[in-house]
Every structure is written in C-alpha cells, then in structure tokens.
Amino acid sequence: MKHPVEKTEEQWKAELGEERYHILRLKGTEYPHTGKYNLHFQKGTYCCGACGEPLFESSSKFDSHCGWPSFDESIPGKVEYIQDLSHGMIRTEILCANCGGHLGHVFNDGPTETGIRYCVNSLSIDFKEE
8 A cells, every 4th residue: 555655664663663663564552551642631633653644633532441542533534444354353453544654443432422432552643732
C-alpha cells in the first residue's frame, strides 16, 4: 500500500528508535496500563508518532479501562482500516493514512454515542497541547 509519506525500513528504524519502530512499523503492542497517554486528558490533538499527522482530537478521548488510550472517533480521512486476522481473531487494524504507521485496532464496543473504541498504543502517537 502506498502512502504520502514513504521511507525505507532503515530510515524508519533510525528515526523512530527501537520501541516506536516495533509498534509503528512491526505492528507491535505495548503492555496495557504502561503508556503515557492512557490516562492523559489534556486538551489538544493526538498526532502520528511517525509522521506528525493529526489523528484524534482530545474531545474524542475517553477512559475505557482497557489499558490503552481510547477514542470514539478519528479526524475524518486520517485513519486507514485494514482487516487483521492475526492471533486467531478477526479485528480491524488502524493505520495512519499518511505514513501507514500501525496505531492499534478499532472495536464496535465503545460506551459513547458512536459505539466505537479506537484502542491506540501510546508509543504510536504524540500529543500537541491546544
């Protein structure tokens, strides 16, 4: 899949560092309740940790008690959805539409009006305060 931001894996490794590379490029998952944005509720925008593209507004963030940052909607057109059949499950993976970085997964079990829960790795995002 082509994205507006394309780099070699060597470039991504050098820019992201080992932990972020594992999450964003190798589709890893951080341990629950360990990410710095899990219980972070300041006003601002959550952006892709690889390319800086805005992905989620703080107004869509909620505490789902799942151990990862959760959002009930993304900024329109900023997230890409891919069927994920790994680990014996059927899930929907979410990627940054700008660079293809792995963010986490989206589920239809959210407690808000949207019924959606974007479950995102803290290492895959950065925060820009309002």
